[in-house]
Amino acid sequence: MEYALEMRGINKSFSGTRVLKDVDISVEKGHIHALVGENGAGKSTLMNILGGVLPMDSGQVLLFGEEVMFSSPAAAQEKGIAFVHQELNVVNDLPVYENMFLGHELRKGRGMIDARAMITQTVDVFKRIHVDVDPKAMVRDLDATSKQIIEIAKSVLFHAKLIILDEPTTSLTGFEVENVFNVMRNLTSDQGVTILFISHKLGEVVEFCDKVTVLRNGELVDTCVMTKADGALLAQSDIARMMVGKNVLDVEVYRKRELGEVILSVEGLHVGSAVKGVSFELHKGEILGITGLLGDGKNELVGALFGDEHPTAGTITKDGQTIRPKRPADARKLGIGLLPTNRKENAIIPALSVTDNMTIVTLEDYVSGFTMVRGRETKIAEQFKERLNIKVERLSDLIVSLSGGNQQKVVLAKWLIAKPDIMILSNPTQGVDVGAKNEIYHLIMELAQEGVGIIVTSGEAQEVQKICDRVLVMYHGDMTGELEREELSEESIMILSTGGSLGQ
Numbered sequence: 001m002e003y004a005l006e007m008r009g010i011n012k013s014f015s016g017t018r019v020l021k022d023v024d025i026s027v028e029k030g031h032i033h034a035l036v037g038e039n040g041a042g043k044s045t046l047m048n049i050l051g052g053v054l055p056m057d058s059g060q061v062l063l064f065g066e067e068v069m070f071s072s073p074a075a076a077q078e079k080g081i082a083f084v085h086q087e088l089n090v091v092n093d094l095p096v097y098e099n100m101f102l103g104h105e106l107r108k109g110r111g112m113i114d115a116r117a118m119i120t121q122t123v124d125v126f127k128r129i130h131v132d133v134d135p136k137a138m139v140r141d142l143d144a145t146s147k148q149i150i151e152i153a154k155s156v157l158f159h160a161k162l163i164i165l166d167e168p169t170t171s172l173t174g175f176e177v178e179n180v181f182n183v184m185r186n187l188t189s190d191q192g193v194t195i196l197f198i199s200h201k202l203g204e205v206v207e208f209c210d211k212v213t214v215l216r217n218g219e220l221v222d223t224c225v226m227t228k229a230d231g232a233l234l235a236q237s238d239i240a241r242m243m244v245g246k247n248v249l250d251v252e253v254y255r256k257r258e259l260g261e262v263i264l265s266v267e268g269l270h271v272g273s274a275v276k277g278v279s280f281e282l283h284k285g286e287i288l289g290i291t292g293l294l295g296d297g298k299n300e301l302v303g304a305l306f307g308d309e310h311p312t313a314g315t316i317t318k319d320g321q322t323i324r325p326k327r328p329a330d331a332r333k334l335g336i337g338l339l340p341t342n343r344k345e346n347a348i349i350p351a352l353s354v355t356d357n358m359t360i361v362t363l364e365d366y367v368s369g370f371t372m373v374r375g376r377e378t379k380i381a382e383q384f385k386e387r388l389n390i391k392v393e394r395l396s397d398l399i400v401s402l403s404g405g406n407q408q409k410v411v412l413a414k415w416l417i418a419k420p421d422i423m424i425l426s427n428p429t430q431g432v433d434v435g436a437k438n439e440i441y442h443l444i445m446e447l448a449q450e451g452v453g454i455i456v457t458s459g460e461a462q463e464v465q466k467i468c469d470r471v472l473v474m475y476h477g478d479m480t481g482e483l484e485r486e487e488l489s490e491e492s493i494m495i496l497s498t499g500g501s502l503g504q
Contacts, residue, residue, distance in 0.1 A: 003062070004029040004162050004194035005050070010059035012045055015393075019045050020056075021219045027162075027211075029064070030188050032195045034205040037215035038243055038433040039405035040391050043198055046215070047164055051083050052076040064161070082155030083164045090147050092140035097122040099139055100154055125157050130186050143294060145179050152183055156191065163187070164196045167404065167431050169204060181208045200405075200433045202236040203462075214242040244435045253441040254467055254485075255449070260284030263453040264422055266305070269314035274300035276477040277314070282422065282453045287444060289464035289471035290457045293497045297477035298457045299341060302424045305455075306338040307331040318422070332361060337420035339411055341427050341457075347411045348399050355381040355395045357410050361418045384413035389439055404431035412440065416447075423447060424455045429463065441467050461490040475499040 005027040012020040020042045027033040037043050048054040050061065052070030061068050063079055070076040073083070090099050097118045098105075106121075108114040122135040131153070133146050142150075148168055155163045165184075169177045181204070187193040199205055205212055206226060212234070214221040221242045226234050264282040269275055275297045282288050290298045303309035305316060307325030316323050318334060325331040328338070340346035348357055358381045359366060366377040381395050388409040392402055399407055408431065415423060428444065429437040444467055448454055458464055464471045465488045473481045473496035481496035492502060 002029045002064075003027060004031075004064055005196070006060075006062040007046065007050065008060045008062070010046060010049060010061075011057045012042075012049065012054065013057055019218045020049075023059075023215065023218070023220050025213050025220070025223065027194055027196055029194050030192050031210040032184060032188060032197055032208060034197045034199060034209040034212040035215070036199065036202070036205060036212060036239060036243060038435050039403035040217075041215040041243070041433075042218040043215055044166075044403065045218075047083070047166070047196075047198070050076070051081060051164065077158070077160075080159060080161035081164070082158065082160035082162070083166070084148075084151045084155065084168055085166050090139050090150055093138070095136050095138055096133060096142075096150060097135040099150055100125070100135075100157055104158070121157065122153075125153050128191065129153060129156055129183050131183055145294075148180055149183055152180070152187075156187065156193070160193065162194045162196065164198070166198045167200065168197075169199065169201060177204060184208070200431065200437075202239050202434065205239065206233050206236055212239060214239065216243060216245065240434045243433065251438055253438060253445055255445055257285055257449055259286045259469070260451060263319060264305075265315075265317040267315045267317070269301065269304060269316065270312045271297070271300045271304050271309050272312055274309075274477050275304070275311075278474075278477075278479050279314075280472055280479070280482075282455060284421075284451045284453055285448050286470070287448050287454045287456060287468045289468035290455060290474065291459060291461065291464050291471060291493060291497065292474035293459070295476060296474040296497070298474050299426065300477075301474075302338065302426060302455060302457055305331070305422075306336060306424060308338075332418065332420075335421035336424065337361075337415035337418055337422070338424045339408075339415060339426060339428060341430065343404070343407055343411060343430065348407055350398070350400045352399060353396050354385075354390075354392050354399050354402065354410055357399045358384060358395075358413045359417065361414050380417060381413075384417060387416075388413055388443065389436075405433055405436045408432055409436070409440070412443070420452065422453045422455070424457070426457045427459070428456060461493040464488070464493070465490070473497055 003026050007023065007025045010020050010023040023046060035043055045054065049056045052072045052075050068079060091102065100122045101118045106114040106117045119135045126133055131149050133149065139147060169180060184195055188195060197209055209226055211223060211225055213223040224234055260283055262281045263284045267279050269278045278301060292298055300309050304311045307327045307330045323334055325334060355378060359377050366373050378395065385392065385395060390409045391406050399410060429440055432440065444454060456464060456468060469485055471483045471488060472479055473493055475497060480499060481502065483492055495502060
């Protein structure tokens with residue numbers, strides 16, 4: 001058995017707190033090996049040690065049998081390690097081939113950029129991993145799958161032998177996920193590349209990975225083969241139990257409630273060609289799901305409700321009054337909040353602290369004359385830190401120092417402090433572990449019980465099934481069906497998501 005990677009007895013402490021405690025992980029060459037654990041379990045720290053971002057306190061790292069210790073990410077890259085992060089690092093305003101060679105541009109005589117050579121090599125890489133992407137296309141015009149594939153293809157271009165994929169499918173639908181994993185399979189089978197796959201999506205871990213290593217509180221729980229001796233797959237519930245220390249997948253979070261009067265009414269709404277005459281109502285205390293596949297229009301629909309998109313026809317009525325928010329600030333004043341899909345681009349301000357990110361929407365509440373009352377601001381931040389169980393050492397720390405799941409909780413807190421009448425949650429558990437997911441689901445249920453009208457958009461059928469009272473299904477901008485809670489099933493959602501009819 002040949003190992004691509006062996007990390008033995010890895011220890012790491014920050015300010016006297018041990019975050020990794022004698023962790024061992026061995027990854028076989030040419031395999032897809034999953035690394036899972038709750039937010040704060042130590043996954044990122046372990047990978048940052050491997051990638052040369054952090055030094056370890058003690059331990060040993062072997063890469064293809066050779067002992068290594070990297071002092072920088074560049075040193076790790078030179079040895080064939082590539083890190084594809086959860087947040088995409090593509091540049092939307094450049095074509096594909098320029099993104100592929102960003103920082104490593106090929107040049108010809110007199111230092112001129114050799115675009116032809118870069119295009120040729122980009123095409124060659126795409127052929128090797130069996131994908132069809134136009135190298136001259138602008139990245140902004142590509143779907144999320146293609147952008148993610150570009151990130152992976154960069155690793156192949158620079159001859160990576162071990163690729164670390166950190167939550168690569170967070171923003172993708174089921175169909176897109178299958179495309180990305182097809183690329184990953186081609187890499188391992190055809191190119192002999194080894195993939196270390198970090199994910200909170202246990203269904204993908206079970207379906208696509210060969211082995212899984214579980215961390216909890218900085219310690220190794222176990223490494224398991226995905227297929228048992230009897231041929232059965234390791235269950236998601238088994239992995240979740242190892243991650244959290246108790247059963248969490250089967251926890252029932254939905255609670256039936258009496259719904260109030262209609263708080264929002266949408267009639268014949270059009271948003272360019274993305275949304276085509278959609279109509280629906282939202283009641284006080286209702287959790288309304290909106291789901292579909294790539295290009296379904298749900299993001300443009302909720303963007304129009306929040307003033308981020310501009311309707312081309314139709315009406316939006318809130319509390320009996322016609323509204324048309326032209327910008328997010330208008331929606332906020334109307335009592336509408338939005339947790340957006342792309343946390344890095346649309347939700348957090350990386351240069352600000354946890355407190356500042358949490359209070360940015362309600363700054364006027366902490367001003368006396370021309371002075372910020374920091375004590376008042378800190379007090380409310382402390383309250384919501386406790387309420388949402390946000391794991392942070394100091395509220396003055398930059399928000400980027402938090403795990404993805406805790407960043408998501410901060411964004412939620414930002415809007416809860418504002419006390420909206422309507423809360424739109426786009427992929428509310430994106431990049432969040434199974435334990436934190438249940439915490440967020442319970443919080444959504446509490447808001448509904450308090451009378452807040454909630455819209456949840458998600459590409460995950462299991463998510464809308466778990467918490468929604470009613471689900472609207474979209475296909476290419478049209479509303480193809482409405483399912484009451486007792487009618488919800490993955491099969492029904494998929495039929496409607498692909499333009500079918502339940503009556504057929």
